[in-house]
Amino acid sequence: MKHPPTKTLQGLLLNVERALPLASDILLRGHLKQLRLFLGPAFNAFIMQAGKGVDSSRSNVTHEVQFDWLYLRNDPVMRRLYEAANTSQWNAESDIDWSLVFDPMDSIVPIIPDSYCPGVVLPEWQHFSAREKAEHRQSLLSFMLSQILHGEQGALFGAAQIMQGMPGMAGKLLGASQVADEARHVDVFHRYLSEKLGKSYEINENLFVLVQAIMSDSRWDVKFLGMQIMIEGFGLGAFTMIRNIVTEPTLKQILKLVISDEARHVNFGVTALERFYREELSEGERREREDLAFEISLLLQRRFLAHEIHQEYWTHRFNTRQWEAFVMDSQLMSMFRSSMFRLIIPNLKRIGLLSDRIKPSYEKLGVLHFENAPVICQMSADEILAPVS
Numbered sequence: 001m002k003h004p005p006t007k008t009l010q011g012l013l014l015n016v017e018r019a020l021p022l023a024s025d026i027l028l029r030g031h032l033k034q035l036r037l038f039l040g041p042a043f044n045a046f047i048m049q050a051g052k053g054v055d056s057s058r059s060n061v062t063h064e065v066q067f068d069w070l071y072l073r074n075d076p077v078m079r080r081l082y083e084a085a086n087t088s089q090w091n092a093e094s095d096i097d098w099s100l101v102f103d104p105m106d107s108i109v110p111i112i113p114d115s116y117c118p119g120v121v122l123p124e125w126q127h128f129s130a131r132e133k134a135e136h137r138q139s140l141l142s143f144m145l146s147q148i149l150h151g152e153q154g155a156l157f158g159a160a161q162i163m164q165g166m167p168g169m170a171g172k173l174l175g176a177s178q179v180a181d182e183a184r185h186v187d188v189f190h191r192y193l194s195e196k197l198g199k200s201y202e203i204n205e206n207l208f209v210l211v212q213a214i215m216s217d218s219r220w221d222v223k224f225l226g227m228q229i230m231i232e233g234f235g236l237g238a239f240t241m242i243r244n245i246v247t248e249p250t251l252k253q254i255l256k257l258v259i260s261d262e263a264r265h266v267n268f269g270v271t272a273l274e275r276f277y278r279e280e281l282s283e284g285e286r287r288e289r290e291d292l293a294f295e296i297s298l299l300l301q302r303r304f305l306a307h308e309i310h311q312e313y314w315t316h317r318f319n320t321r322q323w324e325a326f327v328m329d330s331q332l333m334s335m336f337r338s339s340m341f342r343l344i345i346p347n348l349k350r351i352g353l354l355s356d357r358i359k360p361s362y363e364k365l366g367v368l369h370f371e372n373a374p375v376i377c378q379m380s381a382d383e384i385l386a387p388v389s
C-alpha cells in the first residue's frame with residue numbers, strides 16, 4: 001500500500017507525525033550524537049518518503065578504505081570462519097527445491113498460525129471469512145519477509161564497505177565471502193516473495209533510516225556494529241522465529257541455509273569488535289557506541305510494529321499510536337523480542353557495550369535477563385534454531 005504523497009499538506013503532516021516519536025525519544029534520552037546521525041536519514045525516510053513508490057534510491061557515502069600490504073591471516077577465529085565460509089557455500093538454484101507447489105492462501109494448512117496475526121484477538125476476527133483470514137496471514141508473512149529482503153540488501157552493501165574499511169587481510173577475506181553470502185540471500189528472498197508468496201512490501205521507514213545512517217557513517221566499526229552485531233543479530237533472531245512458525249518446506253529450507261551463514265557473520269562481527277572496543281577506544285567513544293547500539297535496538301524493534309499492516313487493514317479501528325501500543329502487547333512482538341534480544345544482548349556484553357550505565361535501559365525493555373545467555377559463537381546450530389518461549 002502506498003503512503004500519502006508528501007506533496008499534499010495532509011500527507012506531509014502524517015509523515016511528520018510518524019517521524020516524531022523517533023526524534024523526540026532520542027532527544028529525551030539525551031543521545032544527541034545519535035540524533036545527528038539519524039536526523040538526515042529520518043528526514044529522507046519519514047518526511048520525504050524516499051524509499052516509497054520508486055524503483056531505486058541514491059545515497060552519497062564516504063568512508064576510509066584501508067589497504068593491507070602484509071596479507072597476514074594471523075587471527076585463528078577469522079581463519080576458521082573463512083575456511084567454513086568457503087566450504088559451506090550453497091547454490092540458490094540447485095540447493096533449494098523450488099518445484100514444491102503451495103498455496104499461500106491455503107486455509108487447511110495455513111502458512112503461519114493465526115495467533116501471530118495481531119488482529120486475531122479482536123472481535124472482528126471472528127467475523128472474517130476463511131479467505132480474509134488467509135489474506136491477513138499472507139500479508140503478515142510477506143511484510144516480514146519483505147523487510148528481511150530489504151535488510152539483506154543493506155547487509156550486502158554494508159559487508160562490501162566493511163571489507164574495504166576494516167584493518168587486516170584476515171577480516172577482508174572473510175568480509176569478501178560475506179558479500180557473496182549476502183548476494184545469495186537477496187536473491188533467494190526476492191525469488192521466494194515474487195514466485196511463492198505473490199506479494200511484497202516497500203522498505204519500512206525505520207529500517208530505511210537505519211540502513212542509510214549506517215551506510216553514510218564513515219567509521220568502519222560503526223558500520224560493523226550497526227550491520228553485523230545489530231541488524232544481522234536481529235535478522236538471525238527473526239529468521240529463527242519465522243522458521244519455527246512457518247509450515248512451508250521451501251521457506252524452511254531457505255531459512256536454514258541463511259541462518260547458518262548469518263551465524264557466521266555475527267560471529268565475525270563479535271570477533272572483530274571485541275578487541276577493538278576493549279583496547280582501542282576511549283571511554284567516551286565506547287559510551288557513544290553503547291548509546292548507538294541501544295537506539296538501533298529500538299529502531300529495529302519499531303520495524304516490526306507493522307505500520308504497513310495497520311495502513312492496509314486497521315486504520316478504521318486504531319490510530320497510529322493505538323496500533324503501536326496494541327502490537328507491542330501482541331504475541332508476535334513478544335516472540336520477536338525474545339528471539340532477537342536473546343541473540344543480541346550477550347553479544348553486546350561480549351564486545352563491552354553492556355555496562356552498568358546502559359543496563360537499566362534494556363531492563364525497561366524487559367530483555368536484560370538475556371545478558372547471561374550464550375553468545376553466538378558458543379551456540380550449536382540446533383541451539384540457534386531452538387524455539388524461544
Ligand SMILES: [Fe+2]
Nearest residue numbers: 152155182185
Ligand atoms: Fe544475510
Ligand SMILES: [Fe+2]
Nearest residue numbers: 155232262265
Ligand atoms: Fe549476513
